[in-house]
Amino acid sequence: MIAVRSQECCHGVLPLLRTLFDIALLRKGPDSIPHSPVLLMLSIGLWSLAAFVFTTLIDSAGGSDIRREVLGLAIAIGCYFTVIAIAGFGNRVLQTITALIGCGALIFLCFTASLVTVGQLTGTTGINLLVVLYLMWSISVEGHIIGRAVDRPLYVGILIALVIFVLQYTILRIAFPTP
Numbered sequence: 250m251i252a253v254r255s256q257e258c259c260h261g262v263l264p265l266l267r268t269l270f271d272i273a274l275l276r277k278g279p280d281s282i283p284h285s286p287v288l289l290m291l292s293i294g295l296w297s298l299a300a301f302v303f304t305t306l307i308d309s310a311g312g313s314d315i316r317r318e319v320l321g322l323a324i325a326i327g328c329y330f331t332v333i334a335i336a337g338f339g340n341r342v343l344q345t346i347t348a349l350i351g352c353g354a355l356i357f358l359c360f361t362a363s364l365v366t367v368g369q370l371t372g373t374t375g376i377n378l379l380v381v382l383y384l385m386w387s388i389s390v391e392g393h394i395i396g397r398a399v400d401r402p403l404y405v406g407i408l409i410a411l412v413i414f415v416l417q418y419t420i421l422r423i424a425f426p427t428p
Contacts, residue, residue: 265291269351273390278397279341279348289343292351296322299357306365317425321417325349328413329395336399345398352390356383388414 265288271277282288300318326346333342360383367375388410396406 262291265351266355269348269355272348272394273352273355275390275393279345279394280397282344282347282351284343285347286343289347289350292347292354296350296354296357299354299361303357303361306361314425317421320424321421322350322353324417324420325391325413328416329391332395332409332413333398338399341398345394348394349391352394353387356387356390384414 265282268277268281269292272279272281300315300322304315304318326349329345329349330342333339333345360379363379363383364376367379389407391413392407392410393403394406395401395409396403399406401409
């Protein structure tokens with residue numbers, strides 16, 4: 250009986266992961282995710298795992314703080330919620346936030362794995378390049394998601410994502426000044 254329940258759980262999670270990967274690769278939009286608070290909680294759990302792994306691996310070198318990651322997510326979600334509400338698509342908030350958090354978690358995990366691997370092989374130059382590529386991919390995915398959520402072209406979504414990134418970055422720099 251336990252094995253059956255385990256399989257049922259995997260059958261629910263694997264399609265979500267596949268959908269999130271397709272969204273992160275710009276093949277699908279947030280409308281591909283069912284309107285479900287349970288899926289939002291799964292995405293938050295996945296993001297929490299990604300943030301824990303990142304801060305555990307990177308914080309050992311003094312490079313990250315879980316509070317910073319959580320605040321950054323809260324700022325982004327608040328901004329995207331506001332954009333969706335102002336655009337008049339409030340019925341799409343749950344799916345969009347689920348997609349943003351879930352895809353962010355997948356990208357976060359890929360980034361962490363790449364950072365650990367590339368950092369050991371290439372040093373600072375490789376890490377800097379990886380950070381730039383991560384930001385470009387992340388902003389593109391967020392732009393794709395928000396653009397689809399508010400029925401706007403990709404370039405408008407990317408512009409919205411860039412503005413939110415700059416706002417998020419500015420607030421985080423104020424909240425967590427570097428010595």
